[in-house]
Amino acid sequence: MSKNRIGEVTVIPLGGLGEIGKNMMVVEANDEILVIDAGVKFPEDELYGVDLVIPDISYLIRNKDRVKGIVLTHGHEDHIGALPYVLKELNVPVYGTKLTLGLLSGKLKSHNMLGNTYLRHVYPGHSVKVSSFKVEFIRVNHSIADSCALAIHTPAGPLVYASDFKFDQTPIDGKMADIHKLADLGSKGVLALFSDSTNVEREGFTMSEKEVGKTIDESFSESDKKLFIASFASNIHRIQQVFDAAVKYGRKVALSGRSMVNNVHIALDLGYLQVPEGLLIDLKDVSSLPEDKVVLLMTGSQGERMAALTRMARGDHHQISVENGDTIVVSATAIPGNARAVGRTINQLFKRGANVIYEALSGVHVSGHASQEELKLMLNLTKPKYFFPVHGEYRHLHLHAKLAQRVGIPKENIFIPDLGDKITLTPEKGYQSGSVESGRVLIDGLGVGDVGSVVLRDRKLLSENGVLMVVVTINKKGKVIAGPDIISRGFVYIRESGDLINEATRQVECALSECEEHNITEWSVLKSKIRSSLDDFLYSRTRRRPMILPIIMEV
């Protein structure tokens, strides 16, 4: 392990490059390690049964003693969600703004880890010393309050880690991104910028959160029955706008959905939401109020199966029902992969006679991520020597690199490392200096990393054509004394397929008696004979290939 030389810094992405989610960046200087963010990623369809995906942190575990702390940019799951798993391995101090740590605390509490974690909150505009690293927290706008870019001062110069951001010229809380601080860093000289690539495909500027307020206001003014608003539970500014409209139009607010209730209470406790006394009511009291005196603020904007709005759309919520003439605002965009589920929810709501206001029709949502002109502005403000597009699939990173070239960053100073690549930077040069273990760790239930490619391959096979077990009992001499019995699940509907299974049984019997004739008693051979006799037969009859599991019992 070579000590970093004075005048250089090494960065290693462990997540968030070449993918959306599980953001994590490692910064090394003076032989010390600082980690930025520790996010989760929600599993794609091919990760059957997997609950969460987190970064592989083997490298950090191997270098435990050198890890001095974790700094957080904001409180979204893809930036803080892996901390309960990471902190189990690395018990280091965690730094973030008040709301970010508030949301993290809830998470740690549910893992029984709150007591043993050192959390230190930092105000935007302030800085903190993490061992030899000075880290400045710089306010940016995003779809969650208290989001920050970070300036990390290293022996080679400052890194600006912009993380997720946009420039909202009319933010809800009046707190604009700190363009002056970014400009100041830019004039003094930034070594490297790391910037959000999520919306690089979009031209122009991202609309202000205030625009959504207009649609929310209209939905209040036009509704004379129950009003439902579904949104991301972490979008505190959106929630504030709903509260403001509720006050204006004389409706009480009831919250529904666990994460909505939790986040609103955390934000209230920490002073991030302004609510007059008596505005919030309990969900069970909704029915005692006139229909036009209440608004329900809830989860389910992504069509999640168990979320409040989804259950109400299905008619499956024990307290609230959606009725003819009610208005529902789905104040969110469908994340890729959720489009069908969201569509299904909207269909069901229309079918119940509700008036549904959703993204395809009107301005009910704005993105929290910078569009092309804002990305250029960030580059021009900070004028970095080196540029790393981060937070995006490869096409986003590639397009962001092209965009950076257009504002004057030389191609050779732009890096798109793979996860695990070590990039060493000095004021003179930047180069790949090696690579470390990296990748993904799958979380399924309590298991961390015990679901691998073999298990996933089996789940995929099982999901497509089911499983068929063949059980045979043989005696010590290798003679069949019971079976073969065939049991299948997820293959064909048995009651209608008795003939098929009977014939399959005869195929196995033939295979077994052939083995007997040739004195074959080795189990592995018997099993492979059973498997091949069935595989061909079933495929020719059904064009399906279920997983075939021969089981031999000896008595």
Place this chain on the structure above:
Amino acid sequence: MSKNRIGEVTVIPLGGLGEIGKNMMVVEANDEILVIDAGVKFPEDELYGVDLVIPDISYLIRNKDRVKGIVLTHGHEDHIGALPYVLKELNVPVYGTKLTLGLLSGKLKSHNMLGNTYLRHVYPGHSVKVSSFKVEFIRVNHSIADSCALAIHTPAGPLVYASDFKFDQTPIDGKMADIHKLADLGSKGVLALFSDSTNVEREGFTMSEKEVGKTIDESFSESDKKLFIASFASNIHRIQQVFDAAVKYGRKVALSGRSMVNNVHIALDLGYLQVPEGLLIDLKDVSSLPEDKVVLLMTGSQGERMAALTRMARGDHHQISVENGDTIVVSATAIPGNARAVGRTINQLFKRGANVIYEALSGVHVSGHASQEELKLMLNLTKPKYFFPVHGEYRHLHLHAKLAQRVGIPKENIFIPDLGDKITLTPEKGYQSGSVESGRVLIDGLGVGDVGSVVLRDRKLLSENGVLMVVVTINKKGKVIAGPDIISRGFVYIRESGDLINEATRQVECALSECEEHNITEWSVLKSKIRSSLDDFLYSRTRRRPMILPIIMEV
């Protein structure tokens, strides 16, 4: 079965309402049945392992003798794809335009059904008599050539079945939708209009296919290496535009992907594509030409796993490789559910150094479906007494109904039936007159309808947490003489979970000895004891619930 009275007609949707795909509409008059379209739907994710979904046609089978024919509006899979299955049950004449029947013939050939099917082609602008129904074929524009709306003359008046359409004012082949015929029908009096709801969420007019030509032209003019264009294989006009640009820029065209090759040859044979001698070359001859003298036209615009472009992106195509500086045009939009697969393909292509032109960035695709202004135009041209929004999920149908009200159709004259609902229309009134069996039939391999909810539920369970089998051999007295043996697949990675399985085995042994103590020998009880002992144990240890299958063998 009551004979339809003179002066009335009954319509029954069997597919395409409340869903995208498997379009099929039944028209009954004079005791005779006419069927419009017979499409498939591609299975959603929750239909594990299912290949295709077709309409339930039990009603038509029960009334076989009254079914006089099937008329087709155009050659897309969601309008003709179910015919091989439907014609096996109902061998009736099929009517359509030349290209539609050309595409259908290829399909029937691969099912060995071409010889026994009566196919009759009808030119747009002409009409055909199907028993007592006079059916006029009226040209419309769509993303496949030779698309028609149908005017079906019934004792109660004409129905206009607009099917999928748009009004392209500058179509590639110069053949505009027959607005004069639609206007003429409108002035004489249309009983009911059935119109495409796919794009009802979009304002304005859908762009002309000619707009895509500009982007295609640019991609040719700016490319100096290999050029790849991926598109829907059925979009003959798009393909013609590629051919035209290839001629202009002096490139040869090579086709890749089975459906692209098939469709181009069918369209060429039938005169729907104009190609100068020698323009088309074989894929294997591509390497013998200079890179800037060839364009590859291919499938894979949806990121389909085995399609040409997808394999090239993976570096997994035996003839063609994508290299640094090549240009790839993905001339399509990602159908919901395919967005991630398309994104993955684009990422891989960028990573190979290619310049990828895709939808998020530029005008590489226009829709084949009418936007709001065109939908209003169709309503105003035909001035129907009754209106049926068709082809859409419920939200689309609902919004289309609202739109029709805005152009003057009274609410009570607009119908959004469920599948199977019979709606009877006379010039005086329209009402629901009953309902028939309807729904979906799942095709998996050779099986038609043998995968039902039980099989799907099992596949879902298996996909999430795998399967765990417990095998025990007992003797006639109920004493365990071999096992319990536990085998699992898709649950945990066994090598790392030996302890878990050992402990699970002990759990089963305990359960079995408890049964023995209490003289429990009934198999169903034994099995349920095994299952419950394991279920709780495994959940507490892993938070997963694999499918548990106890198997008892008696010797």
